């Protein structure tokens with residue numbers, strides 16, 4: 001039977017391995033917009049309205065401001081996969097921190113025990 005610490009180590013190695021296989025990452029989000037132009041007689045003003053678009057944008061915060069860039073549909077697909085990877089990256093790091101904290105408790109207890117036994121031998 002592996003010890004609890006060994007199980008934490010194994011779990012941590014799995015997360016690290018998944019991290020090593022992760023593709024490119026991007027911040028932000030892909031926004032899809034359909035718009036109306038306000039021109040009289042345009043299809044976007046008809047009943048029912050047929051709006052313009054869809055238009056794709058990559059939006060992200062830069063120094064507290066939202067910055068957007070227009071994307072083609074293909075570019076939007078790429079950004080979506082990079083953004084998904086970024087979310088997975090954050091989830092993996094959060095799990096690594098949880099496993100580290102749990103393993104850390106055991107290691108700290110072992111360090112305290114061995115410090116006590118060293119002191120007793122002196």
Ligand SMILES: [Zn+2]
Nearest residue numbers: 037038042044
């Ligand atoms: Zn229009």
